[in-house]
Amino acid sequence: MANIQQYNRHSHHHHNQPKVSHHVAKATTAVTLGGSLIVLSGFTMAATVMGLVMLTPLLVIFSPVLVPAVLTVFMLVSGFMVSGWLGATSMYVFYWLYRYVSGKHPIGADRLDWVRERIAGAAMDVKHKAMDIGINSTDVKEGGSHNNY
Template structure:
């Protein structure tokens, strides 16, 4: 008898999940259809206005885009500069910011290559 009740509980749970999924899915389908219809109606209503005002709107949109892009680029470059200066301050103060070990390694490699090059130049130079 317990098995039958457990089976009925699982079936009713599955039916409830399915009914909920169908209800939510159907509601979302109706909303997407209404959104599509409203978009089409809005586009049909706005198209004549866009055509009439396009000689003004297109250049205005281009100018607005360029101004926005300029401000965003300027802010990004400024934030990057502040971050770089902060990193350099920490490095110069003796703290070890992220990447300091890599910078030290590269500096040692360059110093070693310069010393090697100096040694070779001294070997091939003419001594007076």
């Protein structure tokens, strides 16, 4: 029985320890993958530099044509993209308003109702304050006219 318990302790102890071969395989894979990526990065950098060296004379020669053309294309693409985004946004706003008006309670409707109630309450407060000021100013004028002989 003691031999079985001792065997179980030793076998259980070996399963909890990570194997050295597993660490070696992970390290080898990481070094291989990292080295490959560094080599690919170097090739990419070299190709970019060679491409710039070969294309620079063409860019200098054609720059009076290319710069305005690139700016024009950029402005056109930007304009169409902004126009599309604004159109999509306005369509969503109209859809949201339709759902709000038809009583379907879209997202944010409760917040809008709360703001509307706050604004209406503030407007009522201003109205009552203006009425109080108007009544008080009328009392002062009437009181002042009775004192003048």
